[in-house]
Amino acid sequence: MDRLVYLAQLLRRPVVGGDGEVVGKLVDVIVRLRGHDYPLVTGLVVRVGGREVFLPAEQVTDLDRDKITLASPRVDLRRFERREGEVLLRADVLGHRVIDVADVELVRAYDIELEQRLDQWVLTCLDTRRPPRLRRLLGGRTARPDWRDWKCFEPLIGHARSARARGPFARLGRLRPADLADLLEDANRTESHEILQTVHADPELEADVFEELEPDSQTRLLGERSDAEIAQVLARMRADDAADALNDLPQSRRQPVLDALPSGQRTKVLTLMGFNPSSAGGLMALDVLAMAGTSTVAEALRAAGAARALQPQALTSVYLIGEERRLLGVAPLVELLQADPAARLEEVADRDPVRAGPDTDVEDVALLMTDYNLLTVPVVDDEERLLGVITVDDVLDAVIPEDWRRREPAPHPAHHPGEPALESSPHDMPPGP
Known part of the structure; x- marks a missing residue:
């Protein structure tokens, strides 16, 4: 039967050799990240006398909340040196923040669950619920931990070489x-x-x-x-x-x-x-899809499909231009999809489109977009030459008040074990120790 232990209980517990004598005390647990699989415990860091030494996982016969038992009393007393790819659970994860990928937020790991599977120990879950002050003072678990599958999180290891190994x-x-x-x-x-x-x-x-x-x-x-x-x-x-x-x-x-x-x-x-940063000229995108009015609808649609370098927000329309890039009309892509492919752009385009000058205030552009239900507005100079296009997302970025940006975002849907968006949890809620 699989067994569970919790890192907070293991730390500073005695490490006992095969002869029953205390060898030292547990300082840390080392794991190796394995992509989508659960991290594997590869060894322990144990304080023996005045130094910290490494014990390989193969030497450990039992992890228990009261003591850690070794197969042999013999210990390599060379000082522990961290190797590339090693993650130290106490130093790197416990008490540190990790990324909750499902809820897109940084949360703190208050405890770590280790599970024995066959003859190996793996990291399976994190407790990310802040312990109440009373619970900390009394040393008990008066609140139910929020145990969640390790695969819901991305650790921030801090140790550069170990982070690269991820x-x-x-x-x-x-x-x-x-x-x-x-x-x-x-x-x-x-x-x-x-x-x-x-x-x-x-x-x-x-x-x-x-x-x-x-x-x-x-x-x-x-x-x-x-x-x-x-x-x-x-x-x-x-x-x-x-x-x-x-x-x-x-x-x-x-x-x-x-x-x-x-x-x-x-x-x-x-x-x-x-241009003034808060004007249409300062906010516009310079790259637009512009073609001659004699081009066909089919040619325009092919050009739109090939325009992968343009930002999608600016690629809502094809702009008709004449000599010296003078704006002659605008043809929304939706209307082109519904038009005769053999028709010329000048036959289907709006020949008197809404436009703005480069010095137009962004608030005035927002009103134009609202009045005419537009996603983009072309920007032209005094000679009606097409300079660029301002998009609705640029306008929203500029006009949304700063205090609205700073407010708390809407909560994400509650996470549930076994949701298809993440790998399923090995169990819903392990019992507290």
């Missing part, structure tokens, strides 16, 4: 950029560095995450990087977001970062920085 994404790959940004804003310095280390494995995702960060968090996290590293992130961001991020950097760092940008992105950023 793999490039692990469970964080399930989260959206906005979710990762929320975690970064709640994380402390050490936690945020580890989350960013993981995200850095995918440069496109990293750029998306920085786009979602609040300006103060974005500036703080970018400010800890070199000019070249900042430029690498900004090069993959939308040009309007990159311009905002650059403007928020200290004056002394803007030009070096700008010089390190690829020429194409640098040109876009410089263009946007020439």
Whole structure:
């Protein structure tokens, strides 16, 4: 029958040799992460005299809340040195915060459950419910622990070489950029560095995450990087977001970062920085799908399907342009899907579309979008030349009050063991010791 023990009970318990003599006291339990499988206990850290030594799991015959029993009284007294890939449960997990992937929040691990399966011990569950003060003072368990499957969490190990052994994404790959940004804003310095280390494995995702960060968090996290590293992130961001991020950097760092940008992105950023950040020109996306009015509907749809470099929010319409990029009309993609493929764009497009100038206040753009039920508004200069397009998400980012951004987000649906979104739990709630 499988057995359960709890780390909080094991710590500082005597370690007894095969002859019954006390060898030392337990300091920590070492596990090895195994991807989607439960972490395997590979050894113990035991204090013997004045030093901490390593005991391999094969030498342990029993883990019990009262004592840990060894197969032999012989112990290698060489001082313990942590190896790559080793996770220390007391030092790295117990009392530390982990990422609750299902609820997208940082929670603290107050206890750790170990389960014996055949002749091995594995880490199966975490208790993430804060113990009441009375429970701590009395040393009892007066409140029911919140035991949840280890597979619901992503640990923040802190030890760089051990964190690398976990793999490039692990469970964080399930989260959206906005979710990762929320975690970064709640994380402390050490936690945020580890989350960013993981995200850095995918440069496109990293750029998306920085786009979602609040300006103060974005500036703080970018400010800890070199000019070249900042430029690498900004090069993959939308040009309007990159311009905002650059403007928020200290004056002394803007030009070096700008010089390190690829020429194409640098040109876009410089263009946007020439406008008021709260105007249509400062918020617009420069890349749009623009075609001649004589193009057919079928050609426009093929061009839209191939326009993978454009942000999806800006790809709601095809813009008809004439000489010197003068705006002649707008054809929403939905209408093109319903039109005759052989028809010309100028036959199906709105030839007098709603538009805004680059100096138009964002609040006025919001009113235009509301009055005409628009997702995008083209931005044109005094000569009616198409400069870019402002999207509804850019407008919302600009007009939502700051105190609304800071309020508590809506709660996530309650987690339930066995939900298909996560691997099923080995059991619903293990009994308390």
